Amino acid sequence: MVTLKSERELGLMRVAGKAVAQILDEMIRMVEPGITTGELDQYAESRCKELKVIPAFKGYHGFPACVCISVNEEVVHGIPSKKKTLKAGDIVGLDFGVHYEGWYGDSARTVPVGKVSAEATQLLKVTQESLMRGIAACKEGNRVFDIGHAVQNYVEPFGYGVVREFVGHGIGRALHEDPQVPNYGPKGKGLQLKVGMVLAIEPMINAGSHEVKVLNDGWTAVTVDKALSAHFEHTVAITPNGPEILTRLE
Ligand code: MG
Numbered sequence: 001m002v003t004l005k006s007e008r009e010l011g012l013m014r015v016a017g018k019a020v021a022q023i024l025d026e027m028i029r030m031v032e033p034g035i036t037t038g039e040l041d042q043y044a045e046s047r048c049k050e051l052k053v054i055p056a057f058k059g060y061h062g063f064p065a066c067v068c069i070s071v072n073e074e075v076v077h078g079i080p081s082k083k084k085t086l087k088a089g090d091i092v093g094l095d096f097g098v099h100y101e102g103w104y105g106d107s108a109r110t111v112p113v114g115k116v117s118a119e120a121t122q123l124l125k126v127t128q129e130s131l132m133r134g135i136a137a138c139k140e141g142n143r144v145f146d147i148g149h150a151v152q153n154y155v156e157p158f159g160y161g162v163v164r165e166f167v168g169h170g171i172g173r174a175l176h177e178d179p180q181v182p183n184y185g186p187k188g189k190g191l192q193l194k195v196g197m198v199l200a201i202e203p204m205i206n207a208g209s210h211e212v213k214v215l216n217d218g219w220t221a222v223t224v225d226k227a228l229s230a231h232f233e234h235t236v237a238i239t240p241n242g243p244e245i246l247t248r249l250e
């Protein structure tokens, strides 16, 4: 079932979204060679307590941490660890969500660790831009697949693969609500978008084949061809004035 959010409910989702943006910003400032993914996760957990929001991912289907941290060929759902140290040349995806008074926010960014290759820099730039193009399609009267079409149409000419197995989603009282929002698909198809819908738009783009597999830890998704992968996400409300990004600081 697709739910429409009232103005009061959107207000609570803005609080959740701002907390996500704030904590993600802070984690990203900490990213440098030598830090462990476990330290980043621990920092996010302590900041949730201070900002009085609840981490959304910890315990979700048994996920063991607050942040999904995915390095290089890891696509999504990497498990943070004090034994996993970031090094110069890596790219690291931080996917983070919270809830506040029962309302969720969800966002992700992929950033360089120290100096990275030109290939990695381009992948990050193109994936971020594909998110913005997907968000631009989040307009009343458009259809769900218009979002994925905008993403796919932009990234595939670079020779990149759009991940199929994981998709964006509605969000609100639950982290994952209907509808599913694929990052690919035919223009003009799917559910019609209405004011009050809130969607997490989250392209996962591989610098190679779109194929992914899940490692034996039961969580970490990686590219089958070991190519780099990037992930950007925002929680976006459809308003009479167009898309409003909830997981961004002013
Ligand atoms: Mg997310």
Ligand code: MG
Residues within 6 Å of the ligand: 106, 107, 168, 169, 200, 202, 233
């Ligand atoms: Mg999400």
